[in-house]
Amino acid sequence: MSKRKPLISIQNIVASVSLNQKIDLQKIVEKFPQTEYNPSVFPGLVFRLKKPKTATLIFGTGKMVCTGAKSEKESRSAVEKVVKELRGQGIQITEKPVVNIQNIVASAELGGEIDLESLVYKLGRVMYEPEQFPGAVYRMDDPQVVFLIFSAGKLVCVGAKKEEQVYAAVDKIQQILEDKALIYYTD
């Protein structure tokens, strides 16, 4: 077991929301001129909040997608705030919004150098095309997440649905890298 502790930061949370009722997007645009709504290019209306700094997509079906929050708690409070603002301008929303976390993006620092070329051969399930993208892509089965692994030892973990999965996945990849001698610590 590695005694080194990776620095992990949740960077983005994507949540789907159900209001269980139809919403008149045109009315929202009229009440909130700063929102963006171009149905010919995308059916969702973009509703931004400065705090928590998020962007929520609202659809005519009453479904929404909230992005940008840094924690599940922040994501839920952003949704509540959006609903509260809508109600404040006369948009009737009767039920309590149902929120589901769909994707968590986190960054991590392992503190060592990683040999990406060797990763490809010793790990498998790795895609690495340096002239296409500098990071190696590793798909982990359990937890089911995808890692972008960079030579400087930094990682991006995407696809988790619970924050705990992020910590478990990073601990696991760290262990794997150490066991297979794919990471070199210089300190």
Next chain:
Amino acid sequence: MSKRKPLISIQNIVASVSLNQKIDLQKIVEKFPQTEYNPSVFPGLVFRLKKPKTATLIFGTGKMVCTGAKSEKESRSAVEKVVKELRGQGIQITEKPVVNIQNIVASAELGGEIDLESLVYKLGRVMYEPEQFPGAVYRMDDPQVVFLIFSAGKLVCVGAKKEEQVYAAVDKIQQILEDKALIYYTD
């Protein structure tokens, strides 16, 4: 004989029409500004009716094509309505239009799951390229129609010239699927 009754809906009727006289399309465009006529891309003028919801192509030769009707009766009444509107704006049409049903499109639900891969091997005359199109294409000789067969048990039958052929063809394909054990009913 299957005791299950497929749900069949006629979805579209295509009919060719002969007025037996030349027609001045430019004059129609002037009298009916909502019609579409771009001879450089297509020689037919498009004349739409809201009820029955149809689109009739009118050619300078006096031939027409009526599409969109849900029954032979509706198709004929659409043609009559178009002719009546033309006459109402001074376009002289002396003879009674001769209508011929050329194609009937119908959808059907068999209510069972169909194994499309097995269909290819056990039925023959089947084209199935899932990454190209999700439905299997089956050409039936008698009645001479073509079926688009989907795994969920829904079908699209095209090419019939009489509504009776649609019902006969669907009954026949249902029997074939059952006889060859290619359809699985879950209820």
Next chain:
DNA sequence: TACCCATTTATATACCCCTTTATATATAAG
């Protein structure tokens, strides 16, 4: 000169892909 194509219209079926949003990471190119 004959054929082939494609053009347009409607219609069900059901897949894929793209559109937009946020976010870290790290390369290159303009």
Next chain:
DNA sequence: CTTATATATAAAGGGGTATATAAATGGGTA
């Protein structure tokens, strides 16, 4: 500095894929 490359994820709408069918006109090929 900005954009593109690559990742996951939901939402809904558009486009393309395939099918038959008539009409008339253009293009291309044998």
